[in-house]
Amino acid sequence: MEDRQATGGAGAATKVRVNGTTAEATLSTTGGCPELRWRCARATAERSLSLEADVLGAEASGKEVVVRAFVAEDAARPPSRAKARGKRRRREYVFEMADGEGAAAAWGETLRGCLDSIGRPKRLFVLINPYGGKRRASKIYEAEIKPLFEAAGVEVTMQETRYRGHAREVASSLDLARYDGIVCVSGDGVLVELVNGILQRSDWEEAIKMPIGIVPAGTGNGMAKSLLHAASETCSVSDAVFAIITGHKQALDVCTIVQGEKTVFSVLSTTWGLVADVDIESEKYRWMGSARFDFYALVRIMNLRRYRGSVHFVPAPGYEAYGDPVKQAETPIVERNGESRVCSYQGPTAEFQCSDWRSIDGPFVGVCVYNVPWAAENAMAAPEAKFSDGYMDAVILKDCPKADLLALLLKMSDGSYVKSPHVTYFKVKSFRLSPGQLMEDPKRGGIVDVDGEVVARGEGTYGMNQDQDLMAYGPSVQLTVHQGLATVYCPK
Secondary structure (H helix, E strand, C coil): CCEECCCCCCCCCEEEEECCEEEEEEEECCCCCCEEEEEECCCCCCEEEECCCCEEEEEEECCEEEEEEEEECCCCECCCCCCCCCCEEEEEEEEEECCCHHHHHHHHHHHHHHHHHCCCCCEEEEEECCCCCCCCHHHHHHHHHHHHHHHCCCEEEEEECCCCCHHHHHHHHCCHHHCCEEEEEECCHHHHHHHHHHHCCCCHHHHCCCCEEEEECCCCCHHHHHHHHHCCCCCCHHHHHHHHHHCCEEEEEEEEEEECCEEEEECCEEEEEHHHHHHHHHHHHHHHCCHHHHHHHHHHHHCCCCEEEEEEEEECCCCCCCCEECCHHHCCCCCCCCHHHCCCCCCCCCCCCHHHCEEEECCECEEEEECCCEEECCEECCCCCCCCCCCEEEEEECCCCHHHHHHHHHCCCCCHHHHCCCEEEEEEEEEEEEEEEECCCCCCCCEEEECCEEEEECCCCCCCCCCCCCCCCCCCEEEEEEEEEEEEECCC
């Protein structure tokens, strides 16, 4: 493509006024990254906006072209900078064309054409959890999210979830042909329900291709943090929304968790022991926001629990030395779903030789399996985790003095805790958890937590007899990963 100016031709820059200041401007559409460039009178530095990385939308009105941008607070960036970092905000640049309305119309048409060619979503279905975190998601949507979508010209259909499992119901029957993507405004809970609902559909093979956007408006926000941190962006509502607007996508592994005929799908983590106890039992302190996790972690460390049990796993390449070899008679068998859901996704088909399996026996302080690096905004639980590598990251904590455990807690913010000799950290292709009873009280069991929701809990645990759990506590649960099954919006 050639360089286009306000007059629509090629050659020298066109005279304009940018926010009232005399300048010369050029709209460059050459190469793979169209840019809007200008130099104000008596200014030495040229300024620019990348249409892909900085611009929300543009429109022509009379002799003016209004460009709505999302840029660093120090205004538009020089072309030499790779990308604006730090806090961004909305900003409008008004280009008044010296050549009149015709030039403005031509330039406006070119700008819109460039933005359309990038492949940005035009119609989004937005699910809001008004009960998550500090119950501010609806206000966040009105104050921060909706204005950005409007500035980008995105048509939005919004719905609030009314009860647990509602997002799953919506996703299982939503007319996906009407939308380019689905957006979750919540913590991680709505995302998990959404993925499970999509994979229950008879058309799951096409439905799972629908891109999903995540806006952090809950307590944990592990997925949003993982996606934004990977691109060196801040974990903020506005940065997450802009990532959705730009339309960049990332494949995401999905883990299938099976016990007999019971199945659930996970995109974040499966935990048992310390982390699960903190996550679920701290619900009584939800009013504290994310601080509830740190507070209750201290409570649990001071009253540390250890659980009987065992884990079996197929290590990823390079991790074959972890654990002990498994005898053939002990080799776990991958269990398949029953025939009642043959129209839905049944999980990946994974066949491993008995010689592939390794095992670690308890007692355990905690067992965790992660799909993404960040478990919460302030906890990098699996620093080597990748979004679509086809592996899960396992973290095993068998025994640890309380003082050392407190030190590990402080090191979770940057993931360096995994270097401790008390922590065993490795990647797996498949994983099988056999949870047991509390060492200190054999009549009491633990909690198996999948993506922040209890799937199984033993006798004497928090919330016992309040909810009907999906799976039984004690029988083994099998985890197998499907590489790159889902798609999420992410920063470039």
